[in-house]
Amino acid sequence: MLSRGISVPILLAAFIANRYYYIFINMFTFSDVVLLARKIAVGILLTLIPFVLIAGGIWLAWKLFI
Amino acid sequence: MKLDNALARKVTRDGLISVVLYIAPIILMFASFQIFGYRPWEGSNGFPFRAPAFIEAVFKNLSSWGLPVIVLVLGVIEFAAGLYENKWTKNERILDIVCFVVPKLIIRPFVAYFGLKFLPLVLPDAKDAFGWVPFWWAFLIIAVADDLTQYWYHRLHHQVPWLWRFHRTHHSATYMGMAMASRQNVIYTLFFSQTYLTIALTYLGLGYAALFVKVIKSFITTGAHSSIPWDKPFYEIKGLKPIGWVLERLISTPATHHAHHADTSDDGVGYYKGNFGNMFFLWDIIFGTGIITRKYPSSYGIKHYQEEEWYAQFMWPIFKSKKEGSELSHNGPVVGDAVPDRQEPITLKPDITTTKVAVPTAAVA
Numbered sequence: 120m121l122s123r124g125i126s127v128p129i130l131l132a133a134f135i136a137n138r139y140y141y142i143f144i145n146m147f148t149f150s151d152v153v154l155l156a157r158k159i160a161v162g163i164l165l166t167l168i169p170f171v172l173i174a175g176g177i178w179l180a181w182k183l184f185i
Numbered sequence: 186m187k188l189d190n191a192l193a194r195k196v197t198r199d200g201l202i203s204v205v206l207y208i209a210p211i212i213l214m215f216a217s218f219q220i221f222g223y224r225p226w227e228g229s230n231g232f233p234f235r236a237p238a239f240i241e242a243v244f245k246n247l248s249s250w251g252l253p254v255i256v257l258v259l260g261v262i263e264f265a266a267g268l269y270e271n272k273w274t275k276n277e278r279i280l281d282i283v284c285f286v287v288p289k290l291i292i293r294p295f296v297a298y299f300g301l302k303f304l305p306l307v308l309p310d311a312k313d314a315f316g317w318v319p320f321w322w323a324f325l326i327i328a329v330a331d332d333l334t335q336y337w338y339h340r341l342h343h344q345v346p347w348l349w350r351f352h353r354t355h356h357s358a359t360y361m362g363m364a365m366a367s368r369q370n371v372i373y374t375l376f377f378s379q380t381y382l383t384i385a386l387t388y389l390g391l392g393y394a395a396l397f398v399k400v401i402k403s404f405i406t407t408g409a410h411s412s413i414p415w416d417k418p419f420y421e422i423k424g425l426k427p428i429g430w431v432l433e434r435l436i437s438t439p440a441t442h443h444a445h446h447a448d449t450s451d452d453g454v455g456y457y458k459g460n461f462g463n464m465f466f467l468w469d470i471i472f473g474t475g476i477i478t479r480k481y482p483s484s485y486g487i488k489h490y491q492e493e494e495w496y497a498q499f500m501w502p503i504f505k506s507k508k509e510g511s512e513l514s515h516n517g518p519v520v521g522d523a524v525p526d527r528q529e530p531i532t533l534k535p536d537i538t539t540t541k542v543a544v545p546t547a548a549v550a
Contacts, residue, residue: 148515151502158351158376161341165378169207169334170385173326176211177315181226184215 192344199472203333206471210329214322226317236397247400253289256407260363268412272360280354280495281364287499288367288374295375300384308388316390323394327386328464331398334379336468340461342373346521350512354498356457356522359486361443366410371499402464409442409463416440420479433477437466440479447482455482457522489520 188196218224236244247255263269273281305312318326342352351373358365387395408415416438419429433441441462447455459474460466469475489512497506497513506513512520 146505147503154347154502155372158348158372161345161348162338162376162378162381165334165338165341166381166385169330169382172204172207173211173330173386174311174315174389176208177318177326180211180215184218184224185226 188345196341196344200337202471203337206329206333210322210325214318214326217322225319244396244400247403248396252400252403252407253285256285256363256366259407259411259413263362263412268362269360272358274492276492276495277358280498281358281368283495283499284354284368284371285364288369288371291371292375292380296380296384299381300388304385304388311389313388313390318391320394323391324397327383327391327395327398328402330386331379331383331395332402332462332464333468334382335377335463336461336465338378339463340474343458343461343522346519349521350501350517350519353487353512353522354501356446356487357490357493357498358446359448359484359490360412361410361446361485362412363407363410365446366407370501372502405436405464409437409439410446411439414439414481433466433479434470435467436464437462440481441466441469441475441477443481443485444476444478446485448484448486448488449482452482454478454480457487487522 235241243251264273315323339352342348351370354370355365355368355373358368383395383399386392416429416433419425419432420440432438437460441460444454444456445460447457449455450458456476459476460469461474462469466475491506491508491511493506493508493511493513494504496504497511501513505515506517508514511517
């Protein structure tokens, strides 16, 4: 028989799993990981392109000036 | 669902125009150096701009805790004034509050790591490399860089169907108010491109200007989402009309941004397929993605909203909605921001009150 100290968290976990099983069983499938990776790639591109244009633009213009 | 060819061509064309817009402030800055013989990197920056200490303190405090407090107070006033009507259900309430609080706690560590650890690692010698850039030029560079990047981030989340669901939460509410400015899916907020771009430019030495841009931008975007129509006097009072004309083309106003949150584009007022600008509306003018009507839509939201659970709206795709057929459910449809065309079945029932029965004359006879 489980001691009280162990059984309470197990019961609590069972209750949460039962109540929110739908959330957990459909959590993060492989296609979600792919989707997220594509989304992050778009974000990186949208950061990197203006950064290269601005930082590279200032640096290049400054090099031409000095 | 893929981008159609005409849209892909327009995105490419506008992207190329954006390249020019990003570098325009730099070209203008160096042209001014050439004209005035000014070489700030040689130590000739004799008038480095510093805002008065009081102003600087105001902006620093606004940037850290002041703006969230202002938004909170105005949000409470909006609620007390009944602007949310009866639409602020328990689910919407939890979502708005979670979206307002949680990103402030989890995004700062990400941004801090990026600025304090990642950038020194990949660009070790670049810290403050452009610290010589005069304040007002840095202000213009940051304002364009930050807001044009957010315009593209926002526009792509509307026009690329598979990105839409990350932005859907921002449009799902059937009401408009202060809370809408922060109502976003956490993944959308976490990977805001303009945040990381501005941090990177801050690392290069443009940070002082970034502080002022951030505060001004926050005021404009919050004001545009607000249900307080602060722009109305500019359309109604004769003396203010010329200012209004410039203002509505330059920055986002409640009228133009509320139109973006409308649930239909058919009434000539709402325009959820455009008006993507955040701080500047100018991008919509340049790229032809905006409409100005000076009117406010009669209803907000998205037609195919199923009042999905707050956790699904906040955490999709990590958590899914239980609602069948929802975009946010497991294997949900990729609808995009457009209202799906629903073919209503036509019922062909005979109207018994008006139906006439032709009686063959032969039978009568």
